[in-house]
Amino acid sequence: MNYWLIKSEPDAFSIDDLKRDKITSWEGVRNYQARNNLRAMEKGDLALFYHSSTNPTGVVGVAKVVVTALPDKTQFDTKGEYYDKKSTPEKPIWYCPDFAFVEKFKSIVTLEDMKKDKKLAGILVAQRGSRLSVQPVSKEHFEYIRALGTKG
């Protein structure tokens, strides 16, 4: 059982979109480190859902891995924005798991909150220049942030 943080721009795909769709394939990640994290995810793992490039930025809910990583079909779509000409169905480069909606927080746990909180010292997302869109999170940090968000 591992814990993660996944970033999404709410204009592209928000926690409300996940709530509506119930399940989504986490397609379009084109960063090797993020992909490696996606491939390391196991069924039942939980992820903090983070809204980036919005005001305020922060964790807005929780998602659960329901299907482990399979080849991301968008890499083969020659007309799509995620097409990768170096990838083939025989040797796919990019993989994505499916996430299910778990909950939306009563209140957002903002990046500012996380940076200030001594209990969250060392959390990747609050580190300067942390661009990685799929990050591991410790169990302690996960549960602490979830408690902050759900208590409202």
Place this chain on the structure above:
DNA sequence: GCCAACGTTGGC
């Protein structure tokens, strides 16, 4: 919209 951080690409 700016720009720091940092990943990727490609020439050598």
Place this chain on the structure above:
DNA sequence: GCCAACGTTGGC
């Protein structure tokens, strides 16, 4: 395989 140039992310 180094590294400069370039592109992207994402907070502000």
